[in-house]
Amino acid sequence: MSDQDNILTPDLIVKKMYDNDDFSQWLGIEFLNVAKGSCSIKMTVRTEMTNGFNVAHGGISFSLADSAFAFASNSLGKHAVSIETSISHVKPVFVGDILIAIAEAQNVSNSLAIFNVTVKNQEDKTVALFKGTVFRKNEYWT
């Protein structure tokens, strides 16, 4: 039986990733939804995540989006590594805000895949728009 016949389900891939992911745990990430090629996660912004004046550091919403992107892209079954990501911060994020990141595949080929991640706050307002591209290795999640 080859590796390709043995690929874990999206849920198990993401669980395996998260269990080793100390920084996602530090962020306080919880899972809302995982499916093949998509993932929604949430977290609450704490004081130690701010860059002054109660506003979250740009790295926080990026990190949340990047985690959603990593989970969604690996959930396709092959090990996926980030090539290029971009983020536009469109609204400030404050201490106590609950952020939700929704990652969705836009295009998947054999060796590349592109995702959009939208980050929203508890009022369903978009706070950041993220786009990411992964390289998909010939290595499977088994």
Place this chain on the structure above:
Amino acid sequence: MSDQDNILTPDLIVKKMYDNDDFSQWLGIEFLNVAKGSCSIKMTVRTEMTNGFNVAHGGISFSLADSAFAFASNSLGKHAVSIETSISHVKPVFVGDILIAIAEAQNVSNSLAIFNVTVKNQEDKTVALFKGTVFRKNEYWT
């Protein structure tokens, strides 16, 4: 005397920012160099910054680069807010690695400025290439 006559030096602007910046402090950022439109900072990667297997989460080198970008863009004298940033991760980062981020202005106009940030490790190898654009408000660091 107007606000423009009262602008702080790059060093004082960055000190004021850093003193309020809890997340940059959590990252353990130290300053190597600050000048008008440029900034070099460093940090050491800790276990809690990894996403498994001792490799740093993509949000860590992004956050370091984003801090260098924020310091360098505000050091020009006006309050600067991030519009769009992108990062390419070109080499894995490990626990114990010492990262240096060097931010340099590429283009500055009245209301916009573009920066490149190169992130290197202790062996002077590039681990990430970051590009960022800020909107420069009509508000001065005084």
Place this chain on the structure above:
Amino acid sequence: MSDQDNILTPDLIVKKMYDNDDFSQWLGIEFLNVAKGSCSIKMTVRTEMTNGFNVAHGGISFSLADSAFAFASNSLGKHAVSIETSISHVKPVFVGDILIAIAEAQNVSNSLAIFNVTVKNQEDKTVALFKGTVFRKNEYWT
């Protein structure tokens, strides 16, 4: 009566832009749909648009997407200028292909707006994914 009371309709703004836009005319752009904050256009790829082997130059799908982005962002009523755009080419484009670009606002604030543009071919396959940010001037289309 102020300029803001006199803003042209999306259709008239785009018509005014297109009538002066020699390069969009060279591309052979036709309009499928124009509304406030969105725009769909199409064109056919000609031999002189290729970079060899009948494959379209990357600048062609970019230019089409950039035109859709310019029309959609100006259709909001204020003069809009491009700050930053990115494109991922996900499928080759050939001579004779009919490309459709669909631009849609993702986020609009007073001075900035972000758009996604999807470029598809005649088989409804995505060939390129484009993201763009404009600066919205305090100048109206009247």
Place this chain on the structure above:
Amino acid sequence: MSDQDNILTPDLIVKKMYDNDDFSQWLGIEFLNVAKGSCSIKMTVRTEMTNGFNVAHGGISFSLADSAFAFASNSLGKHAVSIETSISHVKPVFVGDILIAIAEAQNVSNSLAIFNVTVKNQEDKTVALFKGTVFRKNEYWT
């Protein structure tokens, strides 16, 4: 003798590409310099390249930068295809302007490479900043 022993020189690779590249010829591209991993080209902006009011369409400086990026990335010896490119337009370009695009490798690995391209006008002023990533196939220019 394997393909790898037979790789063309950067000059010959770029000549072979340009001879088939109808759109680069339409742009009127001339070569200033070609070396392994870098390339400088120039062109003059014509009326048919504008989007009204004598200002060049954003697709023109993108296309010039994208050509320089394609030549520089393929000059490394392997067939290279664009994964993701971004451009910031920082200064308007006018009819009659002479544009120079300078592409330089920032990071090269076995399967990926990242380039910066700076586009300047005849006054040596930067008009656009471009960043691009290619996938390097296991196919050589022979």
